[in-house]
Amino acid sequence: xxxxxxxxxxxxxxxxxxxxxxxxxxxxxxxxxxxxxxxxxxxxxxxxxxxxxxxxxxxxxxxxxxxxxxxxxxxxxxxxxxxxxxxxxxx
Amino acid sequence: xxxxxxxxxxxxxxxxxxxxxxxxxxxxxxxxxxxxxxxxxxxxxxxxxxxxxxxxxxxxxxxxxxxxxxxxxxxxxxxxxxxxxxxxxxxxxxxxxxxxxxxxxxxxxxxxxxxxxxxxxxxxxxxxxxxxxxxxxxxxxxxxxxxxxxxxxxxxxxxxxxxxxxxxxxxxxxxxxxxxxxxxxxxxxxxxxxxxxxxxxxxxxxxxxxxxxxxxxxxxxxxxxxxxxxxxxxxxxxxxxxxxxxxxxxxxxxxxxxxxxxxxxxxxxxxxxxxxxxxxxxxxxxxxxxxxxxxxxxxxxxxxxxxxxxxxxxxxxxxxxxxxxxxxxxxxxxxxxxxxxxxxxxxxxxxxxxxxxxxxxxxxxxxxxxxxxxxxxxxxxxxxxxxxxxxxxxxxxxxxxxxxxxxxxxxxxxx
Numbered sequence: 252x253x254x255x256x257x258x259x260x261x262x263x264x265x266x267x268x269x270x271x272x273x274x275x276x277x278x279x280x281x282x283x284x285x286x287x288x289x290x291x292x293x294x295x296x297x298x299x300x301x302x303x304x305x306x307x308x309x310x311x312x313x314x315x316x317x318x319x320x321x322x323x324x325x326x327x328x329x330x331x332x333x334x335x336x337x338x339x340x341x342x
Numbered sequence: 343x344x345x346x347x348x349x350x351x352x353x354x355x356x357x358x359x360x361x362x363x364x365x366x367x368x369x370x371x372x373x374x375x376x377x378x379x380x381x382x383x384x385x386x387x388x389x390x391x392x393x394x395x396x397x398x399x400x401x402x403x404x405x406x407x408x409x410x411x412x413x414x415x416x417x418x419x420x421x422x423x424x425x426x427x428x429x430x431x432x433x434x435x436x437x438x439x440x441x442x443x444x445x446x447x448x449x450x451x452x453x454x455x456x457x458x459x460x461x462x463x464x465x466x467x468x469x470x471x472x473x474x475x476x477x478x479x480x481x482x483x484x485x486x487x488x489x490x491x492x493x494x495x496x497x498x499x500x501x502x503x504x505x506x507x508x509x510x511x512x513x514x515x516x517x518x519x520x521x522x523x524x525x526x527x528x529x530x531x532x533x534x535x536x537x538x539x540x541x542x543x544x545x546x547x548x549x550x551x552x553x554x555x556x557x558x559x560x561x562x563x564x565x566x567x568x569x570x571x572x573x574x575x576x577x578x579x580x581x582x583x584x585x586x587x588x589x590x591x592x593x594x595x596x597x598x599x600x601x602x603x604x605x606x607x608x609x610x611x612x613x614x615x616x617x618x619x620x621x622x623x624x625x626x627x628x629x630x631x632x633x634x635x636x637x638x639x640x641x642x643x644x645x646x647x648x649x650x651x652x653x654x655x656x657x658x659x660x661x662x663x664x665x666x667x668x669x670x671x672x673x674x675x676x677x678x679x680x681x682x683x684x685x686x687x688x689x690x691x692x693x694x695x696x697x698x699x700x701x702x703x704x705x706x707x708x709x710x711x712x713x714x715x716x717x718x719x720x721x722x723x724x725x726x727x728x729x730x731x732x733x734x735x736x737x738x739x740x741x742x743x744x745x746x747x748x749x750x751x752x753x754x755x756x757x
Contacts, residue, residue, distance in 0.1 A: 260536045261368050296370070306630060306652070307354060307371035309529065316647075318633060336532050337371040338649060 252277055254327050256286060257334040265293045279312060280323035282333055297335060298323075309338045347407045350374040350550050353653070361407070363466050365535060365547040373649060374550040376407045384598040389569060392600075396420075399454050399558040405594055406558075407551045408461040414490040415461075418453035419558050421445045423566040423715070428683040429696075433703045436710045439572070441563055441717045442686060448485045448509070450478035450642075450689075450720035451584065455555035456486045456544055462551040463542035464490060470541045472496065474531035476524050476580070476642045477506030478689075478720050483544055484515035495541070497527050497534075502641060505724050523636055525647045545581075553583045553650075560591025560607075561600075563715050569601055573712035574608040576699050578691045578719055579620050579665065580643040582654030585611055588717070589657040609657050610707060611665035612698030614638035614690075618667035620651045624658060631655065639670045639728045640690040642720060664707045668697030674729070676700070677722060687722035695719070 354372025395401030399419030487494035616638030676697035
């Protein structure tokens with residue numbers, strides 16, 4: 252499956268400035284692996300040493316927080332968009 | 343005077359950055375914290391210098407990350423600290439004080455943070471002010487942007503109280519209602535902030551500066567108690583930033599010599615049961631709150647994924663505080679209890695604070711022998727719809743004295 256990953260400004264130095272990158276994957280985790288294969292260093296910024304999503308990063312698949320789905324095991328469908336967004340909050 | 347800060351530091355990984363508009367740590371996305379040279383501040387600041395300052399948050403400019411000269415200022419802060427004996431008696435408490443932040447320019451504590459954020463935004467050259475908001479911040483940013491002559495965009499959940507939309511739009515702000523909960527609004531704003539780097543989102547790319555404004559609650563409480571610290575403070579939790587910064591504010595007073603010693607003020611939190619991720623994490627012994635989908639009448643506290651939840655948890659635990667959660671019914675009762683005992687009409691968040699104070703008092707967490715301060719963060723005039731039709735005229739009568747005496751009779755002898 253081919254999906255679009257939206258890259259936040261903090262990580263664009265690793266994608267040569269690109270805002271969006273197309274990857275091949277069947278799960279969110281695989282999408283991050285494919286991202287890493289083409290843009291080394293990227294995955295470590297999103298996932299920590301234990302393989303968990305970093306605490307201050309959110310990943311949305313088709314606008315849904317993957318933490319509320321199956322996390323990195325969440326299956327992806329062809330043409331979906333995966334957004335990597337720093338977690339911030341106000342009120 | 344120029345700002346006393348030495349840039350920004352990541353709270354998560356400790357990396358240092360310059361004093362610019364940075365959204366999060368560029369390495370690990372962790373939250374950023376303003377760094378001060380406390381020795382330099384301690385040499386400069388004393389009680390007299392503060393007493394000679396303006397009756398606003400800017401009297402504490404030595405501990406704020408922006409220059410008070412040319413501040414975007416509507417007079418935020420220096421709100422009354424009111425002794426609440428009647429409420430204390432109802433709750434079985436001893437010395438209780440209310441920090442009445444309903445008395446800010448736009449009716450909530452958000453004026454403190456907005457004034458700091460937009461002052462810093464102007465220093466950094468931004469011309470556009472923006473925010474993601476559950477309402478109070480929208481009001482505040484729109485008003486301060488108007489004062490500063492900045493263009494303004496605010497993003498709010500579409501189900502927000504009608505009053506909060508009107509009281510934002512009146513200042514000329516563009517109000518964009520998002521079909522989603524606050525956390526979704528916030529996420530969209532994070533993406534917009536990423537793409538519009540000339541926009542100052544006060545609670546996103548200016549967040550490190552913005553959040554510092556909340557320390558002034560602690561500064562004022564200590565000054566108004568004659569430069570003494572209270573024993574225990576009860577603070578509502580939405581993102582967790584207010585609670586975290588009040589804790590930091592009390593510690594800073596010791597660091598720069600404005601209060602004696604380094605006694606720790608106990609900090610307890612208040613959440614709505616329909617959105618209590620931090621209270622649940624405390625009860626479960628977890629270090630990080632698990633996000634929830636909010637469902638509560640306390641819309642200004644309806645943040646299911648609190649950015650400073652973990653920091654708030656640490657502050658509560660390390661100060662031997664606790665966190666209570668109040669149901670919608672308890673929130674309404676809390677608003678009414680505060681109103682009828684002390685004459686202060688608070689919004690739903692204030693109802694949460696009073697309801698949780700009552701719970702904590704019953705549990706013996708907040709004690710009768712403590713000097714307690716409860717933070718009332720916003721005015722009830724913005725959330726009257728929380729009452730629906732439950733509060734109205736006691737009766738409708740003809741304009742005649744007989745009709746009135748008949749009514750009095752019906753009150754004395756209800757059928």
